[in-house]
């Protein structure tokens with residue numbers, strides 16, 4: 055059994071919302087934090103210098119994608135891990151590969167041993183087991199490693215969810231028993247759908263394995279938004295106080311706001327990078343689609359309340375032109391602003407928590423965002 | 430007749446190669462200079478901040494593209510011209526639209542009045558006359574405006590070239606008579622194929638119209654490279670000493686080297702930005718195609734002799750991975766390096782000219798580049 059490490063320190067609380075610091079070998083992470091997604095060793099369109107400039111403190115890498123291309127051995131060989139390979143000195147979290155194996159690959163088959171699947175790229179056959187996931191993440195050298203869990207097809211009966219949870223727990227044990235690098239921290243993933251009792255049982259049994267942090271998986275996967283919010287409100291505050299809490303793959307700005315209110319510390323989502331493709335800026339006043347005719351001669355910046363390098367300088371009219379004619383710079387600008395927006399949102403939330411004024415922040419952000427003033 | 434303005438000052442010469450300064454309302458341009466091409470109000474993938482960071486002093490905008498989208502009236506209305514629209518405070522040169530009208534549009538028809546054509550985007554019909562080209566470039570507010578010339582289909586007989594030259598001269602007069610903004614400078618375009626006598630006649634007749642600079646059009650359009658080099662060597666030094674000399678749309682690094690040797694001051698070419706699409710870095714040691722298997726584990730920067738932000742930090746192995754999986758950052762990096770390479774090349778040439786050592790620079794660059802060491 056690996057010795058438990060304490061990597062989280064809570065520094066303030068405002069109702070259930072909390073602010074803290076996660077310490078890693080690649081710097082401290084001030085929570086609540088948003089983690090930009092760098093699927094294939096790059097956060098879409100962004101230079102690492104730009105992520106530093108907007109003070110991203112941790113980014114995400116995808117085990118499944120990096121395993122297939124360029125391969126974890128190559129990354130370890132030429133970069134001594136992902137940090138050296140992509141020249142990112144700050145913290146990195148890698149997922150387990152599980153989610154992509156179930157969602158992207160074809161012909162996946164689950165056994166006690168692990169999951170066999172065919173690559174979505176070339177149809178080649180692979181097995182990812184808990185040990186294989188740990189081997190890959192060890193080679194990637196990420197600061198936070200996620201355990202390998204099963205993601206059952208949804209909707210699922212409670213029996214099916216329990217069965218899946220039991221397998222996930224056996225796999226979690228095998229992950230915990232795997233020897234990672236000294237600087238790496240392993241997070242356990244709590245499953246159980248919207249069933250409070252299953253989630254609690256899963257968490258209690260994971261706690262015995264001394265993970266350095268806990269994640270909530272299997273949310274924002276088709277359930278009603280109120281159901282997720284209500285689950286988070288009731289469950290998150292029961293999670294260990296002294297460990298980071300990570301809500302995986304969620305979500306929209308208001309989801310993050312609700313997650314913080316419930317006591318979540320860490321978030322990731324592809325939304326701010328993916329939305330660049332359809333021209334959507336996320337702003338204090340709600341989403342703004344730059345394609346709209348009404349912005350054709352608009353000299354305002356995308357978000358008048360934002361201080362990012364896009365909003366300090368460029369007009370909607372210019373960015374709309376770039377987007378319309380298909381210039382890459384439009385995508386760069388939308389992605390940059392959206393990531394900045396998420397990071398600034400979590401920074402603002404942190405300040406509000408430290409001042410014990412999270413409720414005020416919540417109302418103010420919620421009212422402004424839902425005013426939807428650019429529609 | 431517009432009063433002639435002197436915008437060029439020669440500061441050094443080394444054999445026929447020369448270094449100088451062009452003064453515009455948007456800063457000084459140290460020649461010889463390479464001008465990145467910003468076709469649609471954006472140099473592909475580059476932030477304006479990045480162009481400043483690599484000390485680009487002038488960029489190019491395309492009249493044809495900007496006329497069609499977003500339209501010169503919009504650019505004048507919301508940005509008071511291209512500088513304000515795209516937030517670029519340094520110098521801008523716009524072409525006349527002629528080249529694109531002849532190469533991109535369909536059904537173009539030349540009359541004394543101008544060229545009627547169908548948009549390559551939607552088939553809509555337009556007329557660009559000398560006056561229309563001036564009206565558009567006036568609205569764009571570029572610092573250097575190009576006169577509207579006919580680009581005859583090639584190969585062409587000498588009679589056809591003469592006929593085209595006569596039309597171009599009549600159009601040049603109409604351009605010269607058009608009232609541009611006070612800060613704008615108009616360049617005349619010398620045509621005449623590889624016929625020294627036609628070129629000379631064209632130049633002499635353009636000189637009477639007091640253009641602020643002269644450009645060579647219709648080169649690198651299918652003739653043998655030696656023919657172009659030989660023409661430049663024989664012709665450029667006969668162009669006015671006290672005015673900028675611009676070789677339009679040429680070319681490869683060695684073309685630029687030969688152009689500088691012949692006495693050219695200004696260059697533009699889409700090569701450094703276009704090559705990003707096929708993975709080609711242009712380096713001191715010749716072209717390097719990052720797709721090659723041999724770079725898979727290569728920890729060297731793209732160009733070990735380059736000091737750009739790509740080469741100071743990132744490895745071939747990493748960029749090859751990004752390119753292979755289709756990450757945008759690969760294109761950003763290749764474009765950034767290639768533009769930096771062209772700008773550094775012209776900066777180095779300028780220093781060599783100032784030290785009266787251009788021949789040594791020429792040999793050294795030529796030998797290194799043609800060693801083709803990355804093939």
Ligand SMILES: [Zn+2]
Pocket residue numbers: 356357360361362363364365366391394
């Ligand atoms: Zn912004």
Ligand SMILES: [Zn+2]
Pocket residue numbers: 731732735736737738739740741766769
């Ligand atoms: Zn470079």
